[in-house]
Amino acid sequence: MRLELWLGSILFIFGSLSNVTVAFVGINIAGELSNLPSPEQVVAILRAHKITHVRLFNSDVRLINALSDTGIEVMISVANSDIMGIGKSPSAAASWINTHVAAFKPATNITAIAVGSEVISSTPTAVPFLVSAMNYLYKALLASNLNDVKVSTPLSMDLIPTPFPPSTATFNHSWNSTIYDILEFLKNSNSFYMLNAYPYKDYIQHNGVFPIQYALFQPLPVVKQIVDPNTLFHYESMLDAMVDATYYSIAACITPVIPIIVTETGWPWAGAANESAATVENAETFKNNLIKRVLTGSGPPSQPGILMNSYIFELFNEDDNRSYGVYFRNGSAVYSLDLGDSMENNTGGFCVARKGADPDGLQSGLNWACGQGQANCSAIQSGQPCYLPNTVQNHASYAYNDYYQRKRVEGATCDFGGTAIITNIDPSYGSCIFKGSSNSSAGRVSPPAFGPVGPTGSASPTHRVHEIGYLMLATLLFC
Known part of the structure; x- marks a missing residue:
């Protein structure tokens, strides 16, 4: 079922x-x-x-x-x-x-x-x-x-x-x-x-x-x-x-x-x-x-x-x-x-992994963000500032946010198959710095919505197909 x-x-x-x-x-x-x-x-x-x-x-x-x-x-x-x-x-x-x-x-x-x-x-x-x-x-x-x-x-x-x-x-x-x-x-x-x-x-x-x-x-x-x-x-x-x-x-x-x-x-x-x-x-x-x-x-x-x-x-x-x-x-x-x-x-500067999200879904989202999504995931590699704690929740949060800050001006949204959420709270810790509206030139984050966010900020169908469609198909591999 x-x-x-x-x-x-x-x-x-x-x-x-x-x-x-x-x-x-x-x-x-x-x-x-x-x-x-x-x-x-x-x-x-x-x-x-x-x-x-x-x-x-x-x-x-x-x-x-x-x-x-x-x-x-x-x-x-x-x-x-x-x-x-x-x-x-x-x-x-x-x-x-x-x-x-x-x-x-x-x-x-x-x-x-x-x-x-x-x-x-x-x-x-x-x-x-x-x-x-x-x-x-x-x-x-x-x-x-x-x-x-x-x-x-x-x-x-x-x-x-x-x-x-x-x-x-x-x-x-x-x-x-x-x-x-x-x-x-x-x-x-x-x-x-x-x-x-x-x-x-x-x-x-x-x-x-x-x-x-x-x-x-x-x-x-x-x-x-x-x-x-x-x-x-x-x-x-x-x-x-x-x-x-x-x-x-x-x-x-x-x-x-x-x-x-x-x-x-x-x-x-x-x-x-x-x-x-x-x-x-x-x-x-x-x-x-x-x-x-x-x-x-x-x-x-x-x-x-x-x-x-x-x-x-x-x-x-x-x-x-x-x-x-x-x-x-x-x-x-x-x-x-x-x-x-x-x-x-409810709008904020950071896109992070949703607490309690399915680990398989998070792993799929992480893989996509660091691959096809073109997020810079070097900071979550072994020995780098955001590697610890070494959990899929932490790594997905960093990758999701990096993808979102890079691509949202092109219409990308913070969703990742329902495993992501927008937050106003800066998730940065120690020397691990998350990009966001409070510490970058990214500007004000659009309302988190599946699809258009208003007359001046609509999500492109191409990004939605890539982000949601890929994740749905990827998740099937874990079912």
Whole structure:
């Protein structure tokens, strides 16, 4: 299965280089609009905090209209209660597209339609009509020449009964037929899998089996690191493991790999009396670490070349005892969050090996950087300043950084099959000096992303083919 996943990654990466996008973290807007600030105020909040992607639970025409000419990418939703009617009638689907999509494009940048939310888990009466609704909506989009809008449906992690270890995860067999039909639709329409994944819920359900640091994207001591015993992949966060469990579950049903977008994830800042982990501090830590993780531009261990783009749940608090919102309904902030500043803070001067990365992957990256990548690796040879400590982690860090500083002006990125990460911390030690923005003329490092980083700094497809494609193929030799 691991071999199939890597092959699928190669096909996906080489087949979509021309459509590669920047890593992003978006946000959900749920709740009734009548209980929220005005559409204009909502848009003002989004723009002030540099939020570039939103998912609307309620496709209110006033908010869709207010988002026009902002450039914000908008995912709109079909209510669970509307799925049956649309799934029975192509004309109902066409009417929905005309009302909610065609009437607003291109001024409003609608890029995707989420058909329902966790329909299989929450609304079983709508399940028989789900795939037909997706098909009818997709055909209506094609008929309206709106081919750029993707159609999918958010699915819960509840559909995977045993998500750990990820390599053995499979979907609940009782839903095999429906899930297979959904995956076939996504493959044929070149769409993506929408996943709702909450590390908080998994942490609570397992009652201390996993440390809270693992759920909050915080470093773990060596003795507590989470490792899949079958693949030996190290998981630095619970969300990475959840996404990988979904990739393995998909691979058990269908090929090639279908990319995943996390349509919901979050952490409550308040909860019931027995929910001691639901605090403002933990919620802020989770969301800011999520942003840093996603903006590294790498995917989970089994799919390092596929971005792990995610939407935070949610912008405004809803009326229940679990408060996930970043803002109160009056527009005041619960805690600080700014996706734009987080992206800038995540940029740095050094490209180093990711802690806990697969040793075989690091060795492949090291070999490529010192060979085809043309990095100057003389400093890590025996007797030279950076030879000690004599570990693949240390040597890969030096080689990755040297390659990155030499080639990034030509469009190279810090990725190396997901084994590398950008850092602001100077890894130099003793007489071993790493090149970087703080000690060279290299200048400011671009945001770490798989693909273009903006209008003035896009990664060339040639570098991406050489760096990612070679590493994927090289890794196969170790599987």
